[in-house]
Amino acid sequence: MSSKAKLLSALRIVLLWTALLIPLGLSVGSLCAFFLWALKAVTDYRLSHPSILFALPIAGVGVGLLYYWCGGKAEGGNNLIIDEIHKPGGGVPLRMAPLVLLGTIISHLFGASVGREGTAVQIGGSIAGGIAKLFNLSPQSTRLLLTAGIAAGFGAVFGTPIAGAIFALEVLALGELNYAALLPVAAASIIADWVCHLWGIHHTAYHVGFQGGSAQNGSFFHTNALLFIKVCLASIAFGLVSRCFARSIQFLSSTFKKLCPLPWLRPAIGGLLTILLVEILGTRDYLGLGVTSPLPDHPSIVNFFTLHHYTWSWFFKLIFTVTALSTGFKGGEVTPLFFIGAGLGNALAPLLNVPVDLLAGIGFVSVFAGAANTPLACTFMAVELFGATNIVYYAAGCFIAYITSGHTGIYQSQIIGYPKN
Amino acid sequence: MSSKAKLLSALRIVLLWTALLIPLGLSVGSLCAFFLWALKAVTDYRLSHPSILFALPIAGVGVGLLYYWCGGKAEGGNNLIIDEIHKPGGGVPLRMAPLVLLGTIISHLFGASVGREGTAVQIGGSIAGGIAKLFNLSPQSTRLLLTAGIAAGFGAVFGTPIAGAIFALEVLALGELNYAALLPVAAASIIADWVCHLWGIHHTAYHVGFQGGSAQNGSFFHTNALLFIKVCLASIAFGLVSRCFARSIQFLSSTFKKLCPLPWLRPAIGGLLTILLVEILGTRDYLGLGVTSPLPDHPSIVNFFTLHHYTWSWFFKLIFTVTALSTGFKGGEVTPLFFIGAGLGNALAPLLNVPVDLLAGIGFVSVFAGAANTPLACTFMAVELFGATNIVYYAAGCFIAYITSGHTGIYQSQIIGYPKN
Structure with a gap:
């Protein structure tokens, strides 16, 4: 390939991925913002209505039936997304996002002790799967986009974009890390976190006051x-x-x-x-x-x-x-x-x-x-x-x-x- | 294996690696401290004796002859260490450390525009190679120890132990990272940096005053x-x-x-x-x-x-x-x-x-x-x-x-x- 053709091909790839990653980041960031807002709202409601806990078994059956009737492959959750990245098959269904969102909000409303990263990752993977189908991407590109979806969800929900990017690369395989998706994960995670902030979402600040031996010896810190x-x-x-x-x-x-x-x-x-x-x-x-x-x-x-x-x-x-x-x-x-x-x-x-x-x-x-x-x-x-x-x-x-x-x-x-x- | 036998075997491995990594970290950290001290001394001398530059060609020939007569495989430098990690062969010679130390100090004394990480990495690799021979380690353990040697040298010379550890894992192969040596590199790099500090070495502090949007939105920072x-x-x-x-x-x-x-x-x-x-x-x-x-x-x-x-x-x-x-x-x-x-x-x-x-x-x-x-x-x-x-x-x-x-x-x-x- 001549260097002009190389440059054109590189430009085409950059433009295509910009067109894929911006909507991914925008939608995952916005959905995570909604999710975090809803999580706060239902938690506040639960705290002011303690007796709601006694409906937890019924609420659980509601979530169970939701997945039983409408779930299909979405039941696979995070593992389905990881599987699809390793071995592209039927794709990640778009319905996974609303299902997990609803299921998680119900779980939290009635007081189950659960987290939120699964939801965020599944929102990310499901939107990424939808975009991949819409653009009819190759299996290799679908993999990269799904990985970017994981990063976007994780980065936005915790307000930690770089951890989100590296998490998406690292979670796929134990003991090794592959750089194929390095730029897509970072872009998706940073955009999604940025959008989540734009919606006015504030992440909890944790305070570690201990300052090591920082700046004692003229350098940034020192190990004891x-x-x-x-x-x-x-x-x-x-x-x-x-x-x-x-x-x-x-x-x-x-x-x-x-x-x-x-x-x-x-x-x-x-x-x-x-x-x-x-x-x-x-x-x-x-x-x-x-x-x-x-x-x-x-x-x-x-x-x-x-x-x-x-x-x-x-x-x-x-x-x-x-x-x-x-x-x-x-x-x-x-x-x-x-x-x-x-x-x-x-x-x-x-x-x-x-x-x-x-x-x-x-x-x-x-x-x-x-x-x-x-x-x-x-x-x-x-x-x-x-x-x-x-x-x-x-x-x-x-x-x-x-x-x-x-x-x-x-x-x-x-x-x-x-x-x- | 019974769980007791497993625990004993794990303990044996921990003790062996402690016995390997502590002397590695101590010696590489100390040599890096000496190296940084010498670097400052010869740089000060060069600055106060500017005409020494005109002897640079002769000094260069001196370094060249040093390697020509005594170098042998040590000439391979960083690449030899990386090669030995990928495909253990004749090992990394112990003489690499004094040769590169002397060669670098001469290069800096007379004003060549060169760095210092090569020297630190080669000190680390050469000491690690020596310890591996002394303990008659298996090829697999020798690899891990050489990787730890790279980490120790890099971490100590720049005062950045975590970057040193990850550098040693990352530099071996482009585009992927393997976690086999995760603990040995971190331990070697942290110990070597710590020892280098104990010798009173101060690393240059760089000041980035720009604070992003930190804490503006209640979270740690915010991307613009x-x-x-x-x-x-x-x-x-x-x-x-x-x-x-x-x-x-x-x-x-x-x-x-x-x-x-x-x-x-x-x-x-x-x-x-x-x-x-x-x-x-x-x-x-x-x-x-x-x-x-x-x-x-x-x-x-x-x-x-x-x-x-x-x-x-x-x-x-x-x-x-x-x-x-x-x-x-x-x-x-x-x-x-x-x-x-x-x-x-x-x-x-x-x-x-x-x-x-x-x-x-x-x-x-x-x-x-x-x-x-x-x-x-x-x-x-x-x-x-x-x-x-x-x-x-x-x-x-x-x-x-x-x-x-x-x-x-x-x-x-x-x-x-x-x-x-």
């Missing part, structure tokens, strides 16, 4: 060897909890499948168990997202960064979340994993004599890194949420949790690119 | 769409300059090889050309590292972050560096690439109406990302050197420069894992 060793020890615990979370969901999902072969009825069990847990423990602190708490000093992700001490909150949240997700409630795993990680960091901090905000921040990203097998995305997420100062500790936490969490992750379609040892 | 587009345009230029740099070195190296078949005599040509360039341009600003300048407002990396405008400094530095490196002076490409990138950022900032410190920072990491094909390591480097606030712009710069720089990089042994489009 003893603190570093303590962080490494705590991170082994983070990885083991990731492992426990992923295996519990896997085990309980198959157990409930055997106990109750009707998929639409299964959430009723989860709803009943959740009500039972609330009554036994005498607390509603582990329902819903758990980012903030309406009651002062009650367990919530934001409160884990304060000096208040919470010993077993991480464990109770794990029980509530595993119950909800393994019986078919919608939303995802990630925000509960943030809760579990930050809560465990808060619990371990006084034992190890580590600043509590630092260890809560490390736990926040590390338990997720271990469960999703995405250590680089989680390191970037820590930088985007908490700042650069303690990057060495965040990276150590994510890498160690990744290594110690084993090969079972929360995304079963993730292939093993390179085993962990 | 127009600024983002301008950064993307500038990053295409950064990528093209990376390409031009890598191809010029490749082309001139083979040209000089034909012109002068005696390898030890070749640096004399580079020395003479450098003196000629100094006389024609009437400036010594492009000799040596160029991180700071003894004269106020003269071109230097630190000054590119100020409001002073430098239109062609990036171009002159490119000429000086390509001349020195393609004739056999030692040190490496990276610090000159920082100079070229930050200088080009400084030159483009007023044309595009972008804050100069921001674009200098983006250029600093992006030209290097394009030339070394290491976009993730360079994004981490930006975060470690300049802070987290503008991460979206740094990542965009590094990713775009990576895509536009083509398949020719500065490390010829880098294999193509996944082609760029």
Whole structure:
């Protein structure tokens, strides 16, 4: 090819991808903004109408029937998107977006302990699948666009565009990262996050006040060897909890499948168990997202960064979340994993004599890194949420949790690119 | 295997790698500290004795003869280390460390425009190769340790441990990243950086005052769409300059090889050309590292972050560096690439109406990302050197420069894992 023809072909590719990625980013960013707004609205409603919890089993059956009657392949969720990227088949259906949106909002309204990244990723994947069909893209381009859809949803819902981009690359295969989709994921994630901001969505700010040894020695920061060793020890615990979370969901999902072969009825069990847990423990602190708490000093992700001490909150949240997700409630795993990680960091901090905000921040990203097998995305997420100062500790936490969490992750379609040892 | 046997085997592996990585990190960190101290000493000497430049051709022949008589395989430098990781062969000789240290210090003393990462990486690789032989490691473990050696050298010499770790993983293959060495590289890089700090080494602090839209909307930062587009345009230029740099070195190296078949005599040509360039341009600003300048407002990396405008400094530095490196002076490409990138950022900032410190920072990491094909390591480097606030712009710069720089990089042994489009 002459260099003029090469330039023209490059220009054509740039224009085509601009035409694909701008509508993807705009629509995923807008839908995520709506989703976050709705999530806040239903959570506020639930908090002011506590008795709504008792309808959780019925609401769960409603979500179950919604998927049973209208779901089709959309039931596959995140795993379907990952599968379609590895091996393009029938495509990701467009109905996945409204279904998961509705299912998640109902789950949160009635108090199930679920997350939101699953919803965002499925909105992204479903819109990307729709655009790919509309433009009649080749299998290779469809793959890239689906990966960009994951990035757009993840980046917008958490307000962390670079973590979103790297997450989409990293989640596909355990132990390796391929750069084929590098520019599409970054563009989609940055545009979607930008659009989500334009709609006036404010993400929660977490505050890590600990400043390492920054600027002490004239350079940006400095690692403290003893603190570093303590962080490494705590991170082994983070990885083991990731492992426990992923295996519990896997085990309980198959157990409930055997106990109750009707998929639409299964959430009723989860709803009943959740009500039972609330009554036994005498607390509603582990329902819903758990980012903030309406009651002062009650367990919530934001409160884990304060000096208040919470010993077993991480464990109770794990029980509530595993119950909800393994019986078919919608939303995802990630925000509960943030809760579990930050809560465990808060619990371990006084034992190890580590600043509590630092260890809560490390736990926040590390338990997720271990469960999703995405250590680089989680390191970037820590930088985007908490700042650069303690990057060495965040990276150590994510890498160690990744290594110690084993090969079972929360995304079963993730292939093993390179085993962990 | 029973779970007890598994635990014992895991413990054995952890203990073995601790025994390998601690001496690696300690020795590489200490040697890098000595190297940085010596670099400052010889640069100060050169600045106070300007006529020493006229001995550069003779000094070059000295370096050439040193490698000709004692070098053997050590001549292979960074590429030999990368080759040995891909395909373990005769190992990396221990003499590589003192040779490259001496060769680089001589090159800098007499004013060659070279860097320092090559030296640090070769110190790391050579010590790692020595430890691997001492412990009689398997080929697979030797690979991991050599990768950790690269990370240790890079992390310590620039004071950026996470960038060092990711650089070592990323530089091996273009377009993909394998996590096999994730923990060893991070541990080696963090320990080496920590030891280098303990020796009292202060890394230069670069100041990017531009704060994006941080905390405006309650979240950590916010992307400005127009600024983002301008950064993307500038990053295409950064990528093209990376390409031009890598191809010029490749082309001139083979040209000089034909012109002068005696390898030890070749640096004399580079020395003479450098003196000629100094006389024609009437400036010594492009000799040596160029991180700071003894004269106020003269071109230097630190000054590119100020409001002073430098239109062609990036171009002159490119000429000086390509001349020195393609004739056999030692040190490496990276610090000159920082100079070229930050200088080009400084030159483009007023044309595009972008804050100069921001674009200098983006250029600093992006030209290097394009030339070394290491976009993730360079994004981490930006975060470690300049802070987290503008991460979206740094990542965009590094990713775009990576895509536009083509398949020719500065490390010829880098294999193509996944082609760029």
